[in-house]
Amino acid sequence: MTLNVDGKRRAVFLDRDDTVNRDVSYLRSADQLELLPGVIEALQLLGDAGFLRIIVTNQSAVARGIITIEKLGEIHEALVAMIRNGGADIDAIYFCPHFLEGSIDEYTIKCDCRKPMPGMLLRAAEEFNIDLRRSFMVGDRPADIEAGKRAGCSCFFITSGIDTDLAGLPPGQQPDFVVDSLLAAAKIITDTDD
Ligand SMILES: [Mg+2]
Numbered sequence: 001m002t003l004n005v006d007g008k009r010r011a012v013f014l015d016r017d018d019t020v021n022r023d024v025s026y027l028r029s030a031d032q033l034e035l036l037p038g039v040i041e042a043l044q045l046l047g048d049a050g051f052l053r054i055i056v057t058n059q060s061a062v063a064r065g066i067i068t069i070e071k072l073g074e075i076h077e078a079l080v081a082m083i084r085n086g087g088a089d090i091d092a093i094y095f096c097p098h099f100l101e102g103s104i105d106e107y108t109i110k111c112d113c114r115k116p117m118p119g120m121l122l123r124a125a126e127e128f129n130i131d132l133r134r135s136f137m138v139g140d141r142p143a144d145i146e147a148g149k150r151a152g153c154s155c156f157f158i159t160s161g162i163d164t165d166l167a168g169l170p171p172g173q174q175p176d177f178v179v180d181s182l183l184a185a186a187k188i189i190t191d192t193d194d
């Protein structure tokens with residue numbers, strides 16, 4: 001069951017690029033969106049098991065002036081529509097538009113939400129009443145793992161993205177599981193679900 005005695009929800013936090021959709025390096029329009037294989041099935045499995053499915057994504061492209069925040073919103077609407085057309089769903093998308101060396105003043109700040117900081121997960125936990133200790137983070141970069149660990153989640157590293165020397169990572173970035181896709185992570189999460 002996915003509710004604790006105290007009524008808290010469980011969530012699977014998902015990185016966006018190279019976890020849900022293919023990373024095209026600063027994706028700037030909805031027509032560049034391509035879901036990775038198995039993502040729909042993975043989101044269905046997680047949803048059926050009662051997990052919230054929440055994307056947490058660094059989008060420094062906004063601070064860098066590559067895309068506007070309105071454009072990012074359009075892209076995220078299109079991403080959710082694509083997932084719903086496939087028969088699955090996303091419960092929320094949190095994004096960090098900030099970057100310390102950006103060119104748009106408003107977003108050129110040191111924030112607490114850019115991964116590896118856990119701000120997006122902590123905010124989601126408050127807004128959705130999530131038990132972080134019984135939740136998961138899935139991503140393809142060490143910063144995803146570190147953000148998940150800082151928030152108290154169990155973490156999955158997806159190896160499909162850039163080549164990362166896992167053994168060389170510091171303790172705070174060591175994943176609990178290493179998998180080749182979101183679907184593989186979803187199967188482990190739902191198989192071991194108590
Ligand atoms: Mg990624």
Ligand SMILES: [Zn+2]
Pocket residue numbers: 096097098111112113114
């Ligand atoms: Zn931020």
